[in-house]
Amino acid sequence: MAEYTFNVEMSCSGCSNAVNRALSRLEGIESIDISLEKQTVVVNTNLPREKVLETIKKTGKTVKEE
């Protein structure tokens, strides 16, 4: 199990809920912790980081550093 942190531009709870929903659909996600205030998405998973990043990018949100 690994913990990955992504910095994602999210402006409102609609934004963070969308990221949460998109990640929730992935199999193999243990936990998702999203902070709108910190603009972070923290994921515990067995999946490779790249797969999680790709899913976040498909939400159309900007990932600030990779």
Add this chain to the structure above:
Amino acid sequence: MAEYTFNVEMSCSGCSNAVNRALSRLEGIESIDISLEKQTVVVNTNLPREKVLETIKKTGKTVKEE
């Protein structure tokens, strides 16, 4: 060329920009017209409706009627 209209829950310009960005990455999209006020996404494309819908769903946004 077909025009498809989707009713998508978007709360702020961050939401609508994300949908716009996700759709822009698809090949074969002629135009995208998003109204935050009307909660609509209108797409002109040669792609099948299902493909466009799938891409919108991957943003994590709720599509209200299909």
